[in-house]
Amino acid sequence: DIAMTQTPLSLPVSPGEPASISCRSSQSLFNSDDGNTYLDWYLQRPGQSPQLLIYRLSSRASGVPDRFSGSGSGTDFTLKISRVEAEDVGIYYCMQRIDFPSVTFGQGTKLEIK
């Protein structure tokens, strides 16, 4: 199985400040056949179910604000929030789906407001 490692595990951020979460995979998530990178990001707000934020490295899901962006290549990836808002509090998970049939999630990064 492909292992996913996120850093940091805890991220205190002041409102209006940027935030960055890193995710590293044990194998490349780039598919040279179709040119896609199979890395997604999810947010689980407190007491809620996870929701899709970013799919295929950098495509924002429907309704996701443009302050969220995904980037990276190969085995190193980053989720950036340009200006953190109170509603961004929660646990962020990266997930690989280049492997089949298994998908694997990172351990999660808890973002909190300072």
Place this chain on the structure above:
Amino acid sequence: EVQLVESGGGLVQPGGSLRLSCATSGFTFDDYAMHWVRQAPGKGLEWVSSINWNSDHITYADSVKGRFTISRDNAKTSLFLQMNSLRAEDTALYYCVLDNASYLSRIFDYWGQGTLVTVSS
């Protein structure tokens, strides 16, 4: 509006069985693949099983293979998970998840609120 409502969770003894259901609405059920993803208390997310739109492509995590069976009833727009030989490590909140495609793209587009399964004597 997409709605995914899980039911069937509860307390069961080790070695026992449970059948989870997911009632859906707000979308054309037989146009999409579906999944089960679980989350142990205070822990992260773990994919459990997937089924494509017409049930001819089914996959399982190694941790549940041979014990769990995923199925769907397109006429009743419902997803199921039959769980046998349950173990303490199966204790988790089980989410019903909607794919964004008919095949197993595994983009988890919408999630239900989950149903809690507790395996304990």
